[in-house]
Each structure stands twice: as C-alpha cells, then as structure tokens.
Amino acid sequence: MASIMSGAYGDAPNPQMIFVNVIIGYLLLPLYYLFPQISWYFVAEVFLIFVSSTTVTYVLFEKLEKEKAFMLSVLLILFFSNDAYILVQFTKTAMFAVMAGAMLFLWALFEKKSIWKMMFGGLLCLIGTMVRFSTIYLAGGFILFILGYEFWKLYVRKDRLAKGWKYPLLTIVLSGCFLIGAAYGCKWLNWYTYNNDEAYGFFTAYNSARADVVDASNYGYEAYAEDLKSVGISENDYYMMRNWTLADNDFFTIEKLQQTADAISTYQEQQDMTFDVIMERLRERNYPGMPVFFGCALFLILGIFFNNRKWWMTLGSIVIGIGLFVYFCFAERYVYRVEYSIFLGIFLCGLYFWDSGEKTKPLFAEERTGMRLCMILSGLCIAAHIVLYIPDQSYREVTSEERIAYIDDTFYDSGNYDAAKYRKVVNKGRPQNGLLGEIENHQENYYFLDFATTIQTLYFEWFPWKALPVGYHDNFGYMGGVTTNFPDIVQSLKEKNIENPLQSLVKENIYLVDNYAPEVKLNYLREHYYPEARAEVYKEVDGYTIWKFYEK
Numbered sequence: 381m382a383s384i385m386s387g388a389y390g391d392a393p394n395p396q397m398i399f400v401n402v403i404i405g406y407l408l409l410p411l412y413y414l415f416p417q418i419s420w421y422f423v424a425e426v427f428l429i430f431v432s433s434t435t436v437t438y439v440l441f442e443k444l445e446k447e448k449a450f451m452l453s454v455l456l457i458l459f460f461s462n463d464a465y466i467l468v469q470f471t472k473t474a475m476f477a478v479m480a481g482a483m484l485f486l487w488a489l490f491e492k493k494s495i496w497k498m499m500f501g502g503l504l505c506l507i508g509t510m511v512r513f514s515t516i517y518l519a520g521g522f523i524l525f526i527l528g529y530e531f532w533k534l535y536v537r538k539d540r541l542a543k544g545w546k547y548p549l550l551t552i553v554l555s556g557c558f559l560i561g562a563a564y565g566c567k568w569l570n571w572y573t574y575n576n577d578e579a580y581g582f583f584t585a586y587n588s589a590r591a592d593v594v595d596a597s598n599y600g601y602e603a604y605a606e607d608l609k610s611v612g613i614s615e616n617d618y619y620m621m622r623n624w625t626l627a628d629n630d631f632f633t634i635e636k637l638q639q640t641a642d643a644i645s646t647y648q649e650q651q652d653m654t655f656d657v658i659m660e661r662l663r664e665r666n667y668p669g670m671p672v673f674f675g676c677a678l679f680l681i682l683g684i685f686f687n688n689r690k691w692w693m694t695l696g697s698i699v700i701g702i703g704l705f706v707y708f709c710f711a712e713r714y715v716y717r718v719e720y721s722i723f724l725g726i727f728l729c730g731l732y733f734w735d736s737g738e739k740t741k742p743l744f745a746e747e748r749t750g751m752r753l754c755m756i757l758s759g760l761c762i763a764a765h766i767v768l769y770i771p772d773q774s775y776r777e778v779t780s781e782e783r784i785a786y787i788d789d790t791f792y793d794s795g796n797y798d799a800a801k802y803r804k805v806v807n808k809g810r811p812q813n814g815l816l817g818e819i820e821n822h823q824e825n826y827y828f829l830d831f832a833t834t835i836q837t838l839y840f841e842w843f844p845w846k847a848l849p850v851g852y853h854d855n856f857g858y859m860g861g862v863t864t865n866f867p868d869i870v871q872s873l874k875e876k877n878i879e880n881p882l883q884s885l886v887k888e889n890i891y892l893v894d895n896y897a898p899e900v901k902l903n904y905l906r907e908h909y910y911p912e913a914r915a916e917v918y919k920e921v922d923g924y925t926i927w928k929f930y931e932k
Contacts, residue, residue, distance in 0.1 A: 381470070382421045386412060388848035389857070390868035396580060397421070398587070398862065400470065401510035401570045412847065419847040425473050426465065428507065432473075432480035433461040435504060436728060439484055444736050447751040448686060452679075452731060454758040458765045459675025460724055466802055468844075474512035475721035478519045479728040481505030486523075487732070489555055490530045492548075502559045509563040510570075516563060518721050521700040522729035527556075529693070529733070579867040586865045589634045592641035593621050597712040599647060607643035611636065616903045623897055624831040625860040627881035631908060648712070658709050665714060670797050672723035676701075679727055686754065687734045694730035701726040715795040772803040780814060784837055784895075784923035792836045806840045813841045814922035815893065819856045826876055827856040828885070830894035833924070835861060859892065859901075883909050885929040891918055892927045905929065 381400060385408060387393040393412040395405020404424070411420040436456055440449040464472050484501030488494065509516050534549060574580040601608065601615040608618060613636065621640060626632045667673045680698070683691035704722045708714065778786045790800045815838075819827050829838070835858070842848060854872065859881055863869055878884045882904060885892055892898065898915055905913040910931045918928040 382419050382844075383848050383853065384863075384866070384868065385421045386416070386419065386847035386852075387850035388852040389863070389866065389872065391851060393850070394868055396574070396867075398866070399512060401513070401566055402573045403566055403569065404507070404510050416849070417847060419845055422468070422844045425468055425470060425511075428473055428477050428511070429461065429464045429468075431504065432476040432508075433457065433464075435480040435484050435501070436731065439487055440731065440734075443487070444734060445751065447754040448734070448736075451682070451686075451754040451758045452734070454761055455675055455679060455682075456727070456731075458761055459671050459678075460720075460727060462765075462768070462802075463672065463720060469717045471512050471515060471717040472720050472724070474508045474515040475518055475724055477508030477511060478505050478515050479508075479522065479725055481508060482519065482523050482526075483728055483732055485559065486526055486530065489552055490534070498555070502555075502562075505559065506562055506566065510566055513563070513567050513570075515721060518704065518718070519725055521704065522697060522725045525696055525700055525729060526732050577867075579870065583865045583867060586629075586634055586637075587862070589637035589641065590624075590626055590862075590864060593637050593644070594624055595713070596641060596644045597648060598622055599644070604643040604647050607646070608640060611639045613640060614907060616900060616907060619897070619900050620904055623860075623900065624862075625882070625901065625904075626864050627828075627860045628883065628908075629865065630880060630883075653710055658706060661709050661714070662705060665719065667719070669799075670716075670719070670723070671799075672720055672727075676723055676726050676730075679730060682757070683730065683734070690733045690735060693733035694726075697726045697729035700729070716797045717795075719797075768802050770803065771805045772800070773805075775805040780922045782923065783813070787837050787840050791840070794836055807843065815924045815926075816841055818919070818921050818926070823855050825855060825889045825891060826878065827926070828859040828881060828890070828892045829856060830892065830896060830898075831858050831861040832897070833893060833895045834858070859894075886910060886913065886931040890929075892929065893924050894927055895923075895925050898925075898927050902929065 381397040383389055384394050384397050385405060393409055393416075395402050395409050397405050400421075408420045408424060411418070433456060437449070437453045440452050443449075444452070460476075464476055481501045481504030485498055485505055486501075488498035488501060534552075574584045601618045605615070608614075617631070618640070620626070621632070621637070626637070676698070680691070680694050683694050701722050704725075705719075708718060775786070787806055790798060790804050791806075819825075853869075855876075857863070857869055857872070873879070873881065878887075878890070882901065884890055885901065885905065892901065892915075894901070902913060902915045912932045913929060914932070915927050915929045917925060919926045
C-alpha cells in the first residue's frame with residue numbers, strides 16, 4: 381500500500397491503495413508531491429496510533445482520579461499501544477482509531493460534554509473506518525454494549541429529566557445515525573471510484589474472488605478433487621492458487637476462482653464443528669502467551685479492586701470478545717491482527733465503565749492507600765516491560781547470505797504472535813542486499829518475485845520512513861499476490877510487452893526469484909503452455925535463488 385501511494389508501481393503517486401479508503405489517499409497526496417522522500421502513509425499510521433492512544437488517555441484523566449487514570453494509561457501503553465507501534469498493521473491501527481473515537485464520542489454525547497469533543501471522537505472513529513472498514517464489525521459488538529448501557533441509564537433517569545427526556549434521546553439517535561451514515565457514505569464513495577473505472581473495477585472483482593480462495597482454509601486438493609477436476613483445475617493449478625501465484629488471466633479467471641472457492645466452502649460446511657473442536661483450536665492459539673491477553677486479565681483483576689461498583693461490566697465485554705473468537709474459529713480465520721483487535725476491544729470497552737472514587741464504594745480504609753497502590757502497580761508494570769526495549773544483539777553475527785533466514789525465522793509467519801518480534805533488529809545503518817543490487821544494476825531485465833519468497837522478507841530492506849521513488853518497481857514486481865491485475869502494474873508490464881506474466885517466464889531477460897516452489901511454476905507451464913519447458917538456476921544472491929525458464 382505504501383508503494384502504491386508513493387507511485388513506486390506506476391508513474392505518479394496513486395491514492396488507490398487497495399484496502400485503504402481513497403479519501404485518505406487523496407488527503408496524503410499533496411504531501412507526496414511536496415516531500416516525496418517521506419513515506420507519509422507510514423507516518424499517518426503511526427500518528428493515528430498516537431492520536432488514538434492519547435484520546436483514550438484524555439478520557440481517562442477526565443473521568444477518573446489521576447492515579448487511576450495513570451495506572452490504566454500505563455496498561456494501555458505497555459500492553460496495546462507498544463504492540464501497535466512496533467508491529468504496525470493497518471487492521472490493528474483501524475480498530476484502535478474506531479474504538480478510541482467511539483469511546484470519546486459516546487462519552488461526550490451522553491454526558492453532554494463539549495460538542496467539539498464529540499466531533500473529534502466521531503472524526504477519529506470515521507478515519508478508522510476509512511483505514512479498514514471491516515473493523516467496524518469487530519468494534520460493533522463492543523459499541524452496541526456501551527450504547528445499551530447508556531440508553532438504559534437514560535431510561536432510568538427519564539423521570540428526573542421530566543418532559544424533556546425525549547429531546548436528548550433524539551439528539552443522540554440523530555448524532556449516531558449521522559456518524560454511521562458518514563462511514564457508509566465514505567465506503568460507497570471508495571467503491572464508486574473503483575467501479576467507475578473499468579481497470580479498477582476488474583481489479584476489485586478479481587481481488588475479491590482471489591481472497592475467497594487464498595483466505596479460506598486449506599484442506600488439501602484431495603478434499604475437493606472431484607469438484608475441481610470437473611472444472612479443469614489440476615492439483616498443480618490448485619497449489620498455484622494457494623501460493624498466491626494467480627498471474628495468468630487466461631486460465632485463472634474470476635469464474636474459476638469462484639468455482640474453487642465454492643468447492644472449499646462446501647467442504648468446510650460439511651465438517652463437524654463441535655465444542656471440543658472449537659476449544660482445541662482456541663487452545664492451539666495459546667492466547668495466555670500473548671501480552672494483550674495478560675493485559676486484559678490484569679485489567680479485570682484491577683477492576684475488582686478499584687472499580688468494584690462496575691467491574692462486572694468488563695465481563696460483558698469479555699463475553700462479546702469470546703463470541704468473536706468463536707465466530708472466527710468457525711470461519712477458520714486465525715490471524716494475530718484480528719486477535720489483537722478483539723483483545724483491544726475488550727480492554728477499551730471495559731475502560732468505558734470505570735468510575736471515579738466518588739461513585740465507587742471505598743475498598744480501602746484510606747483513599748490514599750488505594751491511590752498509592754495504583755502508582756506502585758504502575759511502576760511494577762513499567763519495570764517488568766523494560767526488557768522488551770533492549771534490542772536483540774544477534775543481528776551483529778548475521779552475514780548477508782544468512783540475512784533472509786534470520787528475518788524469516790521471526791517475521792515470516794505474520795499471522796501468529798511471536799515475542800521475539802518486539803526486540804528483533806533487522807536494520808542497522810544502511811542495509812545491504814545483493815538481490816536489490818542485482819535488480820537495480822540490470823535494468824534491461826525484468827524480475828518476477830515469488831510472493832511467498834519475498835512478501836514477508838524483502839520489505840525489511842527499505843526504511844519504513846522513506847518512500848520508494850516513483851517508478852521504483854519498473855523492472856521487478858510480484859508474480860501474483862494482492863496486487864494481481866492492479867492497473868499501475870498491468871500498465872507497467874504492458875510497456876515491457878508482458879501480457880501474461882506466467883507465460884512470459886520463457887522470454888529473454890525475464891527471471892523468477894523463488895526459494896519455495898519453482899517446480900510448481902514449471903509444472904504449470906508444462907501443463908498449459910510448453911510441454912518441454914525447463915528451468916535452471918541463474919544466480920544465488922544473498923539467500924535468494926534466481927531462476928531462468930526456457931520453452932525447451
């Protein structure tokens with residue numbers, strides 16, 4: 381997305397960032413023209429995390445005694461904000477913004493605080509939906525829980541509000557509807573900009589069909605071999621799909637992708653999803669080993685002592701979270717970015733129900749005793765986290781040839797949590813990578829990158845704060861992946877007379893960087909185009925293998 385925004389795939393910065401709303405792209409566009417060397421997309425994500433975290437902290441200090449607010453802010457920063465900063469991912473960022481914005485919006489709306497606070501909260505929530513709209517469904521259950529509580533409070537207070545109680549209710553409903561309408565309006569505008577252009581419309585439709593296949597559970601070809609064979613999809617074709625190598629519109633049509641997705645979905649629906657199966661799958665995720673889980677558990681315990689009047693409301697947010705975990709268990713979507721977002725929702729939803737000491741039954745003989753304990757607990761949490769910020773020194777022993785394996789070992793499996801990611805150092809000074817040097821020094825060649833080989837590793841060779849220049853990907857790009865059929869890339873390939881990336885592998889000066897499955901691509905060429913095709917290792921560069929394919 382950062383590469384698309386900076387224009388690295390085309391001839392100018394492009395606000396159509398696939399998953400992020402085009403409105404954000406257009407807001408960032410002037411900055412790319414004024415200061416093109418800065419990756420403003422990355423800057424915007426980090427800034428949004430900061431604003432979201434600060435917004436939650438502001439609400440806490442407005443609602444609670446400063447010691448309580450400080451303690452809870454420490455929990456927020458140590459268990460949630462630091463993860464969002466270190467492992468930046470737009471789904472997590474979006475959930476943070478939506479929940480933080482909703483928290484401020486609802487508090488200001490129901491407690492009749494400043495309209496400017498309400499507007500700022502609504503705007504933050506709206507921006508979160510534009511970063512990743514689907515997070516609105518993750519946050520929806522938690523927001524509805526808060527709404528239910530606030531409407532119940534309003535109903536209880538209606539006698540005290542006398543005849544005018546319906547007026548604030550109308551104001552609340554209209555404000556909420558306006559915010560929801562704005563979110564869906566921005567979503568529609570984004571959809572319109574894509575579908576109003578034939579090239580982007582095709583990309584959107586193809587991307588949706590692709591996601592239905594690659595995001596589904598993989599039971600193996602034999603599980604649905606009969607259905608796939610009937611539509612002309614061989615075992616090797618299926619492996620090509622699962623490896624994201626869909627770089628042949630002549631064969632991997634939208635219809636074929638949909639037929640494959642239907643076969644997988646049908647088989648999945650036939651599997652028994654018993655309680656024992658669900659529990660086993662949840663146990664496999666090892667949630668107690670995740671800091672966000674520990675943060676929620678500690679938050680619940682602290683609520684019993686310091687928010688004893690409403691600590692049980694946290695249980696309500698936990699129930700919602702468990703429901704979401706079970707849903708994703710049924711959907712077989714186990715990815716850390718979603719799990720983090722659910723735990724964040726539990727935490728922020730529970731925070732909303734904390735009251736000041738004036739509304740809480742005193743638990744300690746002296747109020748100052750409780751406040752001192754808050755500060756002591758905060759200090760202990762901070763001390764326990766210091767180790768996370770001590771950089772891992774193992775990078776000093778890593779050679780250029782070992783670098784890809786060094787990064788892969790920790791970062792390749794991005795869907796799972798790994799504590800080593802917090803401390804791992806991958807770049808010190810100016811990174812040196814022989815593969816990029818090979819590509820940059822041979823502009824006459826075109827290099828296709830196997831998605832599985834490079835997507836989790838190669839981007840560590842660029843500093844996140846620096847934008848890739850316009851046209852940087854002029855002579856290399858992914859063989860498939862999430863950018864399959866993206867208009868900028870299609871146009872760039874056409875300029876090099878590449879209509880069908882897979883079929884073009886046998887052309888002169890076209891190479892494939894592939895460490896994992898070059899034989900699958902070779903078998904594909906033999907099955908569909910060149911029965912006598914062969915492949916040879918062209919070069920080994922710093923842990924990457926470059927292949928040259930031949931028609932005979």
